[in-house]
Amino acid sequence: MDARRETEPAPMKNRTTTERKSDRELVVTRTFNAPARIVFEAWTKPELFKRWWVPKSMGMSLLSCEMDVRVGGKYRLVFGVGGSKVMEVFGKYIEVTPHSRLVWTNEEGDEGGAITTLTFEEMGGQTLLVKHDLYPSKEALDGELASGAADGMPEQLDQLDELLVTLGGSVGRS
Amino acid sequence: MVQYKTARLDASFAALSDATRRGVLEQLGRADASITDLAEMFRMTLTGMKKHVGVLEQAGLVTTKKVGRVRTCKLGARRLEEETAWIERHRQLWASRFDELDKVIEEQKQREMVDGRKKRD
Numbered sequence: 001m002d003a004r005r006e007t008e009p010a011p012m013k014n015r016t017t018t019e020r021k022s023d024r025e026l027v028v029t030r031t032f033n034a035p036a037r038i039v040f041e042a043w044t045k046p047e048l049f050k051r052w053w054v055p056k057s058m059g060m061s062l063l064s065c066e067m068d069v070r071v072g073g074k075y076r077l078v079f080g081v082g083g084s085k086v087m088e089v090f091g092k093y094i095e096v097t098p099h100s101r102l103v104w105t106n107e108e109g110d111e112g113g114a115i116t117t118l119t120f121e122e123m124g125g126q127t128l129l130v131k132h133d134l135y136p137s138k139e140a141l142d143g144e145l146a147s148g149a150a151d152g153m154p155e156q157l158d159q160l161d162e163l164l165v166t167l168g169g170s171v172g173r174s
Numbered sequence: 175m176v177q178y179k180t181a182r183l184d185a186s187f188a189a190l191s192d193a194t195r196r197g198v199l200e201q202l203g204r205a206d207a208s209i210t211d212l213a214e215m216f217r218m219t220l221t222g223m224k225k226h227v228g229v230l231e232q233a234g235l236v237t238t239k240k241v242g243r244v245r246t247c248k249l250g251a252r253r254l255e256e257e258t259a260w261i262e263r264h265r266q267l268w269a270s271r272f273d274e275l276d277k278v279i280e281e282q283k284q285r286e287m288v289d290g291r292k293k294r295d
Contacts, residue, residue, distance in 0.1 A: 013269075013273060013276070014272075014276075016265055016268050016269035016272055017265065018261050018262070018264050018265035018268065019261070020257075020261060026261075026264070028264075028265070028268045030268070030269075030272045032272075032275070032276065032279055033276075033279075033280075034279045034280075034282070034283055038279050038282045038283060038286070039275075039279060041282065042275055042278050042279055042282070048278050048282070051274065051277075051278050052271060052272075052274035052275040052277070052278050053271060053274075054271075055267070055270035055271050055273070055274050056270075057266075057267075057270050058267070058270075131268075142203075145257055145260040145261070145264075
C-alpha cells in the first residue's frame with residue numbers, strides 16, 4: 001500500500017496555510033498558478049465549483065449546488081452520503097466584485113454564523129487567495145474548531161478501509 | 175513519532191466524538207467542576223459521568239484530582255495543543271480542496287488557450 005503512494009507523481013503543489021488570527025478570525029491562504037479571473041470563476045460557477053469543493057477525503061458528495069452570485073443573491077449547498085442528505089450550508093452574498101472580492105454570510109449556525117471574505121490578488125500570472133472568516137464571538141469559533149474534530153473521521157474511515165483490505169486479504173489467503 | 179501523534183489524535187477525536195463529552199469540556203472551560211456537579215448538569219448517573227470523564231482523561235483533555243470524597247475535574251494542559259491539531263485538520267481539508275481546484279483551474283486555462291487559438295484562426 002505504501003508502494004502506491006511512492007509511485008504517485010509528486011506534482012508541484014502550492015502551500016495552504018491556516019491561522020487563527022484572533023479570537024474571532026480564521027484565515028486560510030493559497031496561491032494558484034492562474035490569473036484571478038479563472039480562480040474567481042471556479043468559485044462562482046456551480047458547474048466548476050462542484051468539481052472541487054468536496055474532496056474524496058471528506059467522505060461526502062455534493063448533492064446540489066445553487067449559487068446566485070450577486071449582491072443579495074443566495075447560495076445553498078446540500079451534502080450527502082450514499083445519495084441521502086446529511087447536511088446543508090446556505091447564506092447570501094453581500095459583496096461581489098468580479099475577479100477580486102467575494103463576501104458571503106454563513107447562516108446555517110444557530111445564532112448567525114461567520115462572515116466569509118475571499119480576496120483574489122493577481123501577481124505575475126499567479127493569484128493569491130485569502131479566505132477570511134469572521135465569527136460572531138470567540139465561543140462560536142471555539143465551537144467550530146471543536147466540531148472540526150469530525151474532519152478527522154474520513155481519514156479514520158480510510159484507515160478502517162485499509163484495515164479491512166488487510167484482513168480480507170489474509171482471510172482469502174488462509 | 176508520527177504514529178505516536180496519530181494515536182494521540184485518534185484518542186482525542188474519539189473522546190470528542192460524543193456530544194456530552196464536548197459539553198463537559200465546554201463546561202470545564204468556564205469553571206472546574208466535580209463529577210457530581212457534572213452528572214447533575216448533564217442529567218446522568220454518577221457512573222455514566224465517571225465513564226465520560228475517564229475517556230476525556232485518557233485523551234489528556236481533562237485532569238482530575240480527588241480531595242476528600244470529591245473528585246474535581248479541570249481542563250487538561252493539552253487543550254491548546256488540541257486547538258493546534260484542529261487547525262491543522264482544517265488546513266488539510268482546505269489543502270485537499272485546493273488540490274482539486276488546481277485541476278479545475280488547469281483545465282480552464284487549457285480551454286481558454288484552445289478557444290483563443292480558434293478565435294485567431
